[in-house]
Amino acid sequence: xxxxxxxxxxxxxxxxxxxxxxxxxxxKCHSLGYKTVCVDLPKVQRSEYFSADINKPEIAELIPDGAxxxxxxxxxxxxxxxxxxxxxxxTINVMGTLNLMQAAEQRNVKQFIFASTEWVYDNFVEGxxxxxxxxxxxxxxxxEYALSKLVxxxxxxxxxxxxxxxxxxxxxxxxxxxxxxxxxxxxxxxxQVRTQDKITVGSLRTGRCFINVSDIxxxxxxxxxxxxxxxxxxxxxxxxxxxxxxxxxxxxxNKNPEIVETTPNNISIRPVSNKKAKELLHWGPKINLEQxxxxxxxxxxxx
Numbered sequence: 001x002x003x004x005x006x007x008x009x010x011x012x013x014x015x016x017x018x019x020x021x022x023x024x025x026x027x028k029c030h031s032l033g034y035k036t037v038c039v040d041l042p043k044v045q046r047s048e049y050f051s052a053d054i055n056k057p058e059i060a061e062l063i064p065d066g067a068x069x070x071x072x073x074x075x076x077x078x079x080x081x082x083x084x085x086x087x088x089x090x091t092i093n094v095m096g097t098l099n100l101m102q103a104a105e106q107r108n109v110k111q112f113i114f115a116s117t118e119w120v121y122d123n124f125v126e127g128x129x130x131x132x133x134x135x136x137x138x139x140x141x142x143x144e145y146a147l148s149k150l151v152x153x154x155x156x157x158x159x160x161x162x163x164x165x166x167x168x169x170x171x172x173x174x175x176x177x178x179x180x181x182x183x184x185x186x187x188x189x190x191x192q193v194r195t196q197d198k199i200t201v202g203s204l205r206t207g208r209c210f211i212n213v214s215d216i217x218x219x220x221x222x223x224x225x226x227x228x229x230x231x232x233x234x235x236x237x238x239x240x241x242x243x244x245x246x247x248x249x250x251x252x253x254n255k256n257p258e259i260v261e262t263t264p265n266n267i268s269i270r271p272v273s274n275k276k277a278k279e280l281l282h283w284g285p286k287i288n289l290e291q292x293x294x295x296x297x298x299x300x301x302x303x
Contacts, residue, residue, distance in 0.1 A: 010034045010224065013063050013109070015054055015100065016073030018042050020179050021115070021172075024217045025071065032221065037064060040074065054096035060103035069111040069224050070104050072097060075148075078182065079119070082145040093148035098155060101164070109165055113223055116153055116171045118209075118235065118272050119146040129271040132171075132231045153231070160229040168223040173235035173272060176292060177213035178299035186210050186245055190293055191300065193249035198258045204243030206268045209236040212287035222281040235274040237285050248289050252297055 012029055016022045017038030029036045039052040039062060050062050054074050063070065075093045076082050082089035097114070104112050121130045122140035141147050156167045176186035183191070185208070192199045211234065219234040250256055278284050287295075 010068040011064050011066075012036050012224070013067045013070045014038045014073065015070070016040055016075065016115075017049065018044060019073060019077070020177065020182065021175065021213060021216060021220075022073050024177075024213050025073070025220055028217045028221055035064075037062060037067075054100050055091065057099065057103075059100065060106045063103055063107040063109065065107050067107065067109045069113055070100065070109050071113045071115075071220060071224075072100055073115045075115065076145065077117075079143055079145045082143070082148065084144075086144050089144045089148050090151070093145070094151050094155070097152040101156070101159060104165060111166045111168065111225065112156065112164070113168045113170065113220065114152065114156055115220075116149045116169050116231075117146065118171050118173050118233065118270065119143060120150050120153070120171060121270070121272065124270055126269075129273050130233075131273045132233060132276055157229065166227050167229045168226050169231040170220060170223060171231065171233045171235075171272075172216055173211040173233070173274075174208045175213050175216055176210050176296075178296050179213075184210065185242060186240075186289075186292070187296060189242060189245045190249045190296055193246060193255055193257055194253055194297070194300065196257055198260065199246065200260045200262060201242055201246070202261070202263045203265065203267045204246070204259070204261055205241055205264070207239035207241040208270055209238065209272050209274070210240045210245075210289075211236040211285055212292045215285040215287055218286070219277060219281060219283050222283045226281070230280065232277050232280065233272050233274050234277055234283075235272045235285075237274065239269060239271055240289055245289065245293075248293055252290065252293055 012034050014036055017026055018040040026036055036048055038049045043051045052059050076089050122137055153169050160167050174184050176184045216234055
């Protein structure tokens with residue numbers, strides 16, 4: 001009997017499955033009935049999981065032939081892990097991605113989804129909101145991490161011009177959520193309100209379009225099956241100022257620590273638009289700051 005492709009479960013190959021986003025993505029894929037094959041460096045006792053190096057040619061043997069998508073999350077993803085370590089950073093983030101692209105071609109993968117970052121945007125000017133069409137001057141970057149993501153974006157764009165499978169480059173915003181470490185400013189400030197009587201911050205008016213990990217995962221899943229070559233920002237709906245994070249934390253925790261601003265006029269703002277994601281993917285963030293912080297509070301209380 002011929003297989004009904006309309007009802008065939010999607011097969012998704014996920015790298016970096018043991019990271020913060022990866023774990024949430026695997027859960028989401030399972031809830032949708034997708035078949036997942038997961039790879040990462042840590043050794044985990046779990047079916048459908050393999051401890052593997054994205055730089056090794058043998059990784060192609062793990063990719064199911066004709067997989068619906070590779071979702072490539074594996075990377076050195078903190079700026080501190082990459083700073084002054086260009087060789088290590090580019091070996092993993094650039095050469096590892098090139099190796100995976102070659103493996104995708106060998107295994108006839110239908111789509112390549114690449115986790116990039118909003119840090120590729122440079123030179124924020126007051127009143128400007130960055131979009132996927134914003135011009136990026138690579139000469140302005142001093143971050144090896146941002147450079148590595150830009151180079152991989154360029155390699156994917158180039159290969160797409162030569163018959164590579166459809167590509168979705170997802171530029172993640174600053175992610176927060178319920179986790180033990182590697183915190184963004186959101187989790188860090190919340191925990192300070194929770195545990196300290198005095199909080200020191202640069203400028204309360206500094207802001208980012210922070211986004212909850214569950215909304216990032218929803219955006220990734222929505223991009224599965226997208227045709228062509230696309231670059232898409234997955235960002236929060238608006239700028240969240242550090243002062244708002246602190247005030248919301250105080251409300252939830254019913255605490256009132258002393259707040260000290262060390263550089264109140266040194267304001268850093270990075271407005272990045274998510275309009276394209278809303279229009280193209282029919283996606284939008286659902287977790288507001290208060291809900292996200294309440295979830296974090298429950299998580300920390302269980303630790």
